[in-house]
Amino acid sequence: MTEYVIETTDLRKTYPGNIMAVKGIHLQIKQGEIFGFLGPNGAGKTTTIKMLSTSITPTSGFAKVMGYDIVRDSMQVRRNIGVVPQDLTTDEDLKAVENLRMVARFYDLPNGPSNKKIDELLALVDLADVGNHYVRTFSGGMRKRLELIMGLVNEPKVLFLDEPTLGLDVQTRAKMWDYIKKIRSELGVTIILTTHYLEEADELSDRICIIDHGNIITIGTSAELKASLKGDTIIVETKDEESLKEISGFSESVEEPIINGKEIRLTVKDADSDLPLLMDFMIKNGITPMKMSVQKPSLDQVFLKLTGNEIREESGESAFKQAINMRRLRK
C-alpha cells in the first residue's frame, strides 16, 4: 500500500451527449488531510466525488481509494469509505437512531458495538437528545449534522463530503465547520470535501484543488495559493476603457493586468508603496479614477486569476441552470 489514501490517473467522465464533466484528473490525497475541491457549480466536483465513492463509474482512467480500484473492487471501496452526499439521505419517516442502525446493518456491524458507536456519533454532533425523534421533526441544520454522522457509522478511514454546508445560513455553516474539524481531530479521518464557497475551502482544507470545467486548475495549500498571487491587487475603475491600458504601464513591477469592463486589476508587490506612484501617474496623464481599492491576497483572487472568472455563486441564474442540468445528467 502506498502512503496515499486516494490516487487517480487520468480520471474522466463523459455524459451522454458528449458532455465532458471531468476531463482527466490526476490526484494524490494524503492520509489524514482535509482535501477541498473548490469550483463553481457544474465544475465537475460532485462528479469526481461520485466516481471516487463508486456511485457512478468513470468513462476512462483509474482511481484507487484505500488501495482498492474504484471499478473492480467497488464493494471494498464502499466498505472503507464514508459518504455524505449532497442530497439529504435520511428517511424522514424513521427516527434518527433507526436511520443510523439501518446503515450499520448495511455494513454487517454487530448490534452491541454499533449501537455504542451510534450513541457516540450522536453526541459528537450534539444530537444525543433527539436520537429517538423522527427525522421529519429536525431543522435543516440538525438534518445536515445527522447526515454527517450517517457517513461515519462504519468508522471509515476516508470521508467524502459533497457540499456539506450548501444552503445553510452563516451561523449554521460555521457550526458545521466546527463539527467537521472535530471529526478530523477526534476520529482521524481523511476528509475530501467539495465546496463552491471560497471561505469554506480556506477555513477547512489543508490543501485546495481548484477545479473548473472538468479540469484541475491548481492544487496547493491556502497559503501557497495566496503566495502565487505575488502580491497585492490594486483595482481602479475609470470612466472610459481607453485610459485603462495606459494605467497598466505605470510601473514596471505590475504583473499581468486584468481588464474587465471599465475596471483594471493590477498586481503589485506592495500596494502601500505603489499606490502613491499610481496616483501620481494618473494625475500626470489626466486620468480620473471613479473608484480605487486595494485587495490583500485572498482565495477569491487566486480563483479569479486562475480561471479568469469570479466564482459563480448560487444566485447566478445561468450557474444555477448549469448545476441543475449537471444534476439531471448524473441522475
Added chain:
Amino acid sequence: MSGLIPLTVRELKKWYRNPVFFLVGLIQPIFWIVLFGSAFDIAKLLGPAGVSSTLSPFYPAPNYITFIIGGILTTTSLFTGMFAGVNIIWDRRLGPMSRFLVSPISRSSIVFSKVLSSTFRILVQAVILLAAALIIPNGLVLQKGFNLFGVFVIIVALVLIAFSFSSIFSIIAIRLRKMETVFGIINLINLPLIFASFALFPKALMASWLGTVAEYNPVSWSSEAIRTVLLYGNLTSAQTNSVLLYLLYLFLLAAFLVIITYILSEKEIRD
C-alpha cells in the same frame, strides 16, 4: 444479498407506522368483498334453478363471494405488487437512494426489499380479507375437507403473484423513473389483466376468444388454483394435479421475472 433485511425492515416500519397506508391497505380488500361480492346475487341470476344447480356457471359455489374470493385475493396481490416499484422512485427523489448507492449492499437488494415487503403486506391483507369474508352474512363458505393443502395453495399462489408483479414493476420504475408514467402503465394494464382472466367470471360466461386469452393470464392461474381448493375442499387427484399445474406455471413465471429483475437491477440501478 446484503442489505436485504435492513431495507425490508425499513419498508415495513414505514408501512405500519403510516396509519393511512395501513388502513387503506386493509379496508380496500374489505370493500371488494362487501361491495363486489354482494353486487351479484347468483340466486337471482340463475332463476328458479337456484344456486345448487349444476348448470350454474359458478357451480359448485354456494354464493358469488365464495366464487370470486380467489379472484379478489389475486387482484389485491396484483395491485399491491404493481405499486411496489413506486417506492423506488420516491427513494430516488427524496434522497435515501444516494445512501444506498454508496453503501456496501447489492443493488438488487434495494429492489427485492420492496418485493419482500409488499409480499408480506399482501399476506396480511389476505388474512384480513378471508376473515372478513367469513364473518359477513352470506359470506365465504368453506367446504368440508378444506385443509392445510388449501392454505398452502392460497399462500403460494399469492406469494408468486406478488413476486412476479412487484419484480416487473420495480424494473419498470427503475427504467422509467417517473411516477406518472408508472401510474399510467398500472392503469393501462390492470383492467385487461383482471377482466381477461377468470378472477371474476368463469370461462363459461366469456366470449370464446376472451376465454382463450384468459387461460394464459397468470391472474387466472392464481384465481383458479385458489378457487379450486375453496370450492371443492377434498380434491380429486385430477383437481390436485390441475392446482399443482397452475402453481407450476406461476412458479416458472415468478422465477423468470425474479431472475430478470435481479440481473437488470444489478446493472441498471445507478445514480
